[in-house]
Amino acid sequence: MASKFLKVHPSDNVIVALRDQESNAVAEYLGEQYTLPYGVMAKHKFVTEDIDTGGAIIMYGVLVGRATQPIKRGEPITTFNLKHDAHDYSTANRQPYSYTQPDVSKWADRTFNGYHRADGRVGTYNYWLVLPLVFCENRNVLIMKDAFERELGYAQTDLYRRHVHAMLEAYKTGDNSQLKRLETFAEKPDQGQFSERPFPNVDGIKFLTHEGGCGGTRQDANTLCALFAAYAVHPNVAGITVLSLGCQNSELKTLEDEIKKRDPNFDKPFFAFEHQKGTEYSLMSGAIKETFNGLTKINQFEREAAPLSKLSVGLKCGGSDGFSGISANPVLGHLSDLVVGLGGQTLLAEFPELNGVEQELLNRCVTEEKAAKFEKLMRDYAGKAEAVGSAFAFNPSPGNIKDGLITDAIKSAGAAKKGGNAYIADVLNYTERATLPGLHLVCTPGNDVEATTGQTAAGANMILFTTGLGTPTGNPVCPVAKVATNTKLAERMPDVIDFDCGPVVDGSQSIEENAENLLEYVIKAASGELTKAQQLGQDDFIPWKRGVSL
Numbered sequence: 001m002a003s004k005f006l007k008v009h010p011s012d013n014v015i016v017a018l019r020d021q022e023s024n025a026v027a028e029y030l031g032e033q034y035t036l037p038y039g040v041m042a043k044h045k046f047v048t049e050d051i052d053t054g055g056a057i058i059m060y061g062v063l064v065g066r067a068t069q070p071i072k073r074g075e076p077i078t079t080f081n082l083k084h085d086a087h088d089y090s091t092a093n094r095q096p097y098s099y100t101q102p103d104v105s106k107w108a109d110r111t112f113n114g115y116h117r118a119d120g121r122v123g124t125y126n127y128w129l130v131l132p133l134v135f136c137e138n139r140n141v142l143i144m145k146d147a148f149e150r151e152l153g154y155a156q157t158d159l160y161r162r163h164v165h166a167m168l169e170a171y172k173t174g175d176n177s178q179l180k181r182l183e184t185f186a187e188k189p190d191q192g193q194f195s196e197r198p199f200p201n202v203d204g205i206k207f208l209t210h211e212g213g214c215g216g217t218r219q220d221a222n223t224l225c226a227l228f229a230a231y232a233v234h235p236n237v238a239g240i241t242v243l244s245l246g247c248q249n250s251e252l253k254t255l256e257d258e259i260k261k262r263d264p265n266f267d268k269p270f271f272a273f274e275h276q277k278g279t280e281y282s283l284m285s286g287a288i289k290e291t292f293n294g295l296t297k298i299n300q301f302e303r304e305a306a307p308l309s310k311l312s313v314g315l316k317c318g319g320s321d322g323f324s325g326i327s328a329n330p331v332l333g334h335l336s337d338l339v340v341g342l343g344g345q346t347l348l349a350e351f352p353e354l355n356g357v358e359q360e361l362l363n364r365c366v367t368e369e370k371a372a373k374f375e376k377l378m379r380d381y382a383g384k385a386e387a388v389g390s391a392f393a394f395n396p397s398p399g400n401i402k403d404g405l406i407t408d409a410i411k412s413a414g415a416a417k418k419g420g421n422a423y424i425a426d427v428l429n430y431t432e433r434a435t436l437p438g439l440h441l442v443c444t445p446g447n448d449v450e451a452t453t454g455q456t457a458a459g460a461n462m463i464l465f466t467t468g469l470g471t472p473t474g475n476p477v478c479p480v481a482k483v484a485t486n487t488k489l490a491e492r493m494p495d496v497i498d499f500d501c502g503p504v505v506d507g508s509q510s511i512e513e514n515a516e517n518l519l520e521y522v523i524k525a526a527s528g529e530l531t532k533a534q535q536l537g538q539d540d541f542i543p544w545k546r547g548v549s550l
Helices: 135-152 159-173 177-185 218-232 252-262 280-298 328-341 358-364 368-387 398-402 408-419 448-458 487-492 502-506 511-526
Strands: 014-017 025-029 032-036 045-047 056-059 062-067 111-116 127-132 204-207 237-244 270-274 304-307 312-317 345-348 424-428 438-442 462-467 480-484
Touching: 014 025, 014 056, 062 408, 111 511, 127 135, 127 218, 127 280, 135 204, 135 237, 135 280, 218 237, 218 252, 218 448, 237 252, 237 280, 252 270, 270 280, 312 328, 312 408, 312 448, 328 345, 328 408, 328 438, 328 462, 328 480, 328 502, 328 511, 345 408, 358 368, 358 408, 368 424, 438 448, 448 462, 462 511, 480 487, 480 511, 487 502, 502 511
Parallel strands: 127 204, 127 237, 237 270, 312 345, 312 462, 345 438, 424 438, 462 480
Antiparallel strands: 014 045, 025 032, 056 062, 111 304
16 A cells, blocks of 8 residues: 655655645654644645754755744644745855766667757757747737648647637527537547648747847847847757847847857758838738748758757746655656766756755756856845845745645755756856756746746757646747646646656656656657647747846
């Protein structure tokens, strides 16, 4: 029978309930008995000893909070008796760190089928990208999106349009029979089914929109250009169309300079059009013509075998729960160690959700220089948050707290498990590109879409996104696979969840076994098997705006 409780680290003074426990239940764990006077909900924690006011709460082997009032043995930790706290950190206090790489011999000859690019990287998809340099061009981008997707077979199904049509007909005629048929059909909607495509090797045309490019700081405008440049050189992108108004802060030359900075030999089809040089029709007809011609060229690319060393996997969590740090995140951590062992890249982002585990990460950096960069990025980011009346400690959302993540340090210690145990090869600021094999720390917010947007800019050609509550987040350029922390979620949201780590919670699989199954899934997804987010057309894109509006 699977255990009902778990102590994550030997030095912890809290135990996680894996199932709901009623008031006055007696918990038995490793030969000890604990009476639970108030009961404990699944995913929440109770203390293993009496804790005085100000006493430390330890989980994952690190400080995650301090008691605001006495907590008796067996009582749960809550927002009423616990506040966030974490140990300080410093590059100067780095300690020696050793790591034994897992055996990856069984994967050494495995491949995925991807698109080989001139710069040596391999794309998991073959996309054309259409982007506006300023929000003024969003409308024109969306007009192009409707025209291209409908005519070339990339449009999503009209399921919900049919719902509206049926309701209109029922309203006009008073006949509800069509609505009944739709309710039956909706049991198995045909999401992800597309029309026949004239360009079978073009996986999609991706149209980005945003609210920036002018009216903010020059820093934000330049960062936006850097972000677009990172997407232009991304291995999943084969060609780019840019719409510019002409007078905005985010200048075309800045974008071109940022592209050359990342790839001096950039040779992808690149077409730019300026609205203020003529009429809307001349802008749109030119953009449509060149984009169509570009599609005929990139349709010549075909998938070919590539070693797993060409994988660049983003590690992300969102809608986290009390199981995130004990099932899905450690599974991603072991997968990360496997990919690193095979010579690939992994990218751990969300700096606000590394609050409290900084020292361990500093210890794991391969050089003091990279450790110092991480410390500076963390302190600068935290300082800017505090300057506007916030702090990393405010990070957990109401949903996080309800499902057991009481403090940011608890959330962070569990979130960091996605990075496994490998040495940290490099530290990247926002929009910087990963160029080395190994595990990277990538500076992004914890915000789901801002983080996946940033991980893609760093070069991720696959993102694994763990969730305990369920989130549909995707990305227009990089496939995002949703990894459930628990089986109930996987069964409740099958149209969103790609992979289930619930077997780790119920004890039917080890973390290592589940991670190896997940790697098999990654190979399929990298070879063209659509993720649920892709099937839903979930193309989320939010640039990180770091300045103020002017």
